Structures are given as structure tokens and as C-alpha cells.
Amino acid sequence: MTITVMQAEGLYPDDVVEREVLGPDVRILQPPGGASLAEVPDALCAEVEGLFVFRHWLGAADIARFPRLRCVVRMGVGYDRLDRAALAARGIAACNLPDYGTTEVADHAIALALALRRGLLLHHEAQRADPPAAWEPIGSPLIQRPSTRVFGVLGLGRIGTAAALRAKAFGWRVVFHDPFRPNGTELALGIGRARRIEDLFAEADTLSIHTPLTRTTRGLVDRRLLGLLPPGAVVVNTARGPVLELDALEAGLREGRIAGAGLDVLPEEPPGASVPPLLAAYRAREPWLAGRLIVTPHSAFHSPEALADIRRKSAETMRDVLIEGKATNVISPGDE
Numbered sequence: 001m002t003i004t005v006m007q008a009e010g011l012y013p014d015d016v017v018e019r020e021v022l023g024p025d026v027r028i029l030q031p032p033g034g035a036s037l038a039e040v041p042d043a044l045c046a047e048v049e050g051l052f053v054f055r056h057w058l059g060a061a062d063i064a065r066f067p068r069l070r071c072v073v074r075m076g077v078g079y080d081r082l083d084r085a086a087l088a089a090r091g092i093a094a095c096n097l098p099d100y101g102t103t104e105v106a107d108h109a110i111a112l113a114l115a116l117r118r119g120l121l122l123h124h125e126a127q128r129a130d131p132p133a134a135w136e137p138i139g140s141p142l143i144q145r146p147s148t149r150v151f152g153v154l155g156l157g158r159i160g161t162a163a164a165l166r167a168k169a170f171g172w173r174v175v176f177h178d179p180f181r182p183n184g185t186e187l188a189l190g191i192g193r194a195r196r197i198e199d200l201f202a203e204a205d206t207l208s209i210h211t212p213l214t215r216t217t218r219g220l221v222d223r224r225l226l227g228l229l230p231p232g233a234v235v236v237n238t239a240r241g242p243v244l245e246l247d248a249l250e251a252g253l254r255e256g257r258i259a260g261a262g263l264d265v266l267p268e269e270p271p272g273a274s275v276p277p278l279l280a281a282y283r284a285r286e287p288w289l290a291g292r293l294i295v296t297p298h299s300a301f302h303s304p305e306a307l308a309d310i311r312r313k314s315a316e317t318m319r320d321v322l323i324e325g326k327a328t329n330v331i332s333p334g335d336e
Contacts, residue, residue: 002027004068005050005318008040009033012311021315022323037062050322052314053081060086071322075314076301077101077159078240079331080213095317095329098158100309101301106162108300109208109238112262113151114170115294116234117206119143122291141232141259142292144205147171152204154197154221155211155239156181163208164191175203178211201228206236213240223248232259238300241265250278253292260292264300 003026007018010033018028029048031040037056045065051058054075063069063086074082074096087094115121119142126133151172153164164174168191175192177200178185186193194200197220201207207229211217221244226235235258237244246267252258271279282293320328 003049003322004029004047005052005322006031006040006044006048007052008037009052009054009056011054017311018315021312022319026323037065040065050318052318054310055081057081058087059083063087063090063092071095071318073097073314073317073321073329075310078212080240084331093321093327094331095321096331097310097313097317098329100313101306102158102162104303104306105159105238105300106166108264108296109159109163109210109236109262110166110170112236112238112264112294112296113167113206113208113234116142116236116260116262116292117144117146119291121294125290140291141256142234144232145171147173149173149205150175150203152176152194152200152207153191154178154200154207154209156185157210157212159238160208160210161189163210164189167206167208172206175200197225198228201225202230204233205230206234209235209237209239209243211239211243213242218242219245221245221248223251226252226258229258231257234258234260234262236262238264241267241269246276246278250276250281253278254288260294262294262296264296265298266295269298 005026006029008031015028015030029044031044042065046067048066049068050071051066051069052073052075058072058081060083063083069092071093072082072087077096077098079094079096082094084094119138119140122138122140122142126138149172151167151174153160153174153176156164156176156178160176164176168174175194177194177197194203209221219242223245226248235249249258249261253261281289282295317329320326321330
């Protein structure tokens with residue numbers, strides 16, 4: 001019997017890669033990409049057994065429109081776009097791609113940290129001002145020598161590990177907190193471990209967030225934890241926007257307790273009509289933020305090679321689970 005899969009977001013002009021991986025007996029539907037799955041005709045949804053999801057949100061109402069659905073592949077690391085409870089209730093396998101974009105996101109996190117810690121944006125803004133600042137370095141708590149400071153990693157998965165090793169190479173003393181990593185992880189990597197999250201924040205001059213978005217991590221990095229950071233700290237988030245309370249970060253920046261921040265992710269993406277005050281100040285180039293905040297549009301994962309990886313690894317995961325009955329990249333019920 002022919003198996004039907006769907007990629008409904010208009011990501012690719014053809015199905016060459018999918019055809020190569022899935023084989024000639026799999027039917028591949030690519031209806032015109034839209035803003036949501038609601039735009040896909042019911043008649044097509046009724047035929048789909050495997051669904052690829054990239055930017056779309058897959059809620060309970062969407063899932064109900066796919067009576068034959070057996071496998072969903074989230075084309076990325078994060079799976080917060082999937083209603084996993086609704087999928088589990090139907091016995092539908094939910095998968096992600098934990099092994100793509102690791103190097104890109106880790107590089108991006110370190111690039112944000114270094115750009116802030118070396119004062120690159122600070123001096124850049126000052127030198128393009130009218131009139132430009134004096135031709136001399138600017139004294140700022142942003143600027144620190146890594147070998148005298150601590151780089152804190154919140155969440156030591158694949159990307160967090162890659163970021164930790166990069167930070168270590170630049171001379172930082174690296175400390176992580178992740179209650180799910182086994183004892184001895186710190187010994188294998190040659191880094192430190194904070195048993196309590198409060199201990200990590202109390203030590204981390206530069207904090208890099210790498211935890212997934214789950215029920216327990218939503219709003220995790222709040223005013224209380226940010227208040228524990230050493231004076232002049234830098235916060236970098238390349239994970240998920242809702243993990244970090246943006247208003248608490250803004251307060252820390254305004255008060256001067258936090259020297260700078262690098263954000264690749266925001267609580268709402270793209271920002272809606274109600275723009276967060278911190279982002280509004282950034283866009284307005286308010287002087288108090290000059291050189292202290294870097295915002296990138298959830299682009300940390302991006303490179304031509306990463307995009308190719310997403311496509312092929314998604315197809316391979318769909319093949320393994322839907323056709324060959326394997327458990328490749330299936331998200332376990334405990335990953336909440």
C-alpha cells in the first residue's frame with residue numbers, strides 16, 4: 001500500500017531529496033505553502049500518514065484533520081510547536097532533529113558573547129555616531145578577559161556542550177547546570193558543574209541559555225535568577241524566547257546590573273503588534289542600550305549546509321519511523 005507524506009510549507013521547489021530518501025513508492029504531497037495548516041484542503045489532510053513541520057504550529061484542531069496520521073517530524077531541534085499531548089493521545093510518533101545546526105547555534109552563541117565582551121558593538125555604535133566618539137577605547141563593564149571569568153551554560157545538550165567547549169577554548173572557566181546530565185559529564189569535558197541552578201547564576205559572568213522550552217523551563221530565567229548574576233553580567237539566549245523573562249532582562253539592563261545581552265530568540269516570533277519594551281527601545285536606538293544589546297531573527301541555526309541537513313535528516317527520520325518502524329529521533333514522553 002502506498003504511504004503518503006506531506007510537506008505543506010513550500011520550503012523546496014521539488015521533492016528530489018525526499019524522493020531519494022523515501023523511495024519511489026512513497027507519495028509526497030507539496031501543496032502551496034501557507035501561514036497555517038488550516039489552508040490545506042481537508043481532502044489532502046485525509047490522505048496523509050507522515051507530516052513534516054517547520055514553521056507551522058500543529059495544535060489539536062490541526063491534528064484532528066489528519067485521520068490517518070502516524071508520524072510527525074518537526075524539522076528542527078525544538079518541538080514546542082507540536083501539541084504532543086494530542087499526538088500521544090492518537091498514538092502518533094513525534095520526532096525532532098536533535099543533530100542538526102549544532103555547530104551553527106554554538107558558534108552563534110559564542111559570537112554574541114564575544115561581540116559583547118570585546119565591546120565590538122559598543123565601539124561600532126560610538127564610531128558611527130555624529131559626531132563620532134573620541135578615537136580611544138571606552139571603559140565599560142562589558143569588556144572582560146575570558147580567562148579571568150566564568151562562562152555559564154544552562155542546559156548541556158548537544159548545542160550546550162558544543163558552546164561549552166568553544167568557550168573553554170577561548171579561555172573561560174566553564175560551569176554548567178543540567179539536572180539531566182549524568183554524574184561525571186563535567187569530568188569528561190573538563191568543565192565545572194553547578195548542582196543548583198542558583199549556584200550557576202551566582203558564578204556566571206556570561207550566561208548562555210541552551211535549555212529546550214518545556215512546561216518546567218517556560219519563564220525559568222526570571223527576575224530572581226537574573227538578580228543572582230554577578231554585576232556586569234552578559235546574558236545570551238539562542239534557545240527559546242519564553243525561557244527568558246524579557247521584562248526581567250530589561251530591568252537588569254536599565255539598572256546596570258546586567259551589562260549586555262545577545263538574543264536570537266524572543267517570546268513571540270515574529271514580534272506582534274505589541275512589541276516588548278526592550279525590543280522597542282532597541283529599535284528606537286535609545287542611548288542607554290547602545291552597544292549593549294544584539295538581536296538576531298532566530299537565525300542562529302542558519303547556513304546553507306544546515307538547511308541541507310534539515311531537509312535530508314527530516315526525510316531520513318520519516319523513513320526510519322514511518323516506513324522501517326524504527327524509533328529514530330522519537331521524542332520520549334519524559335521530554336517535557
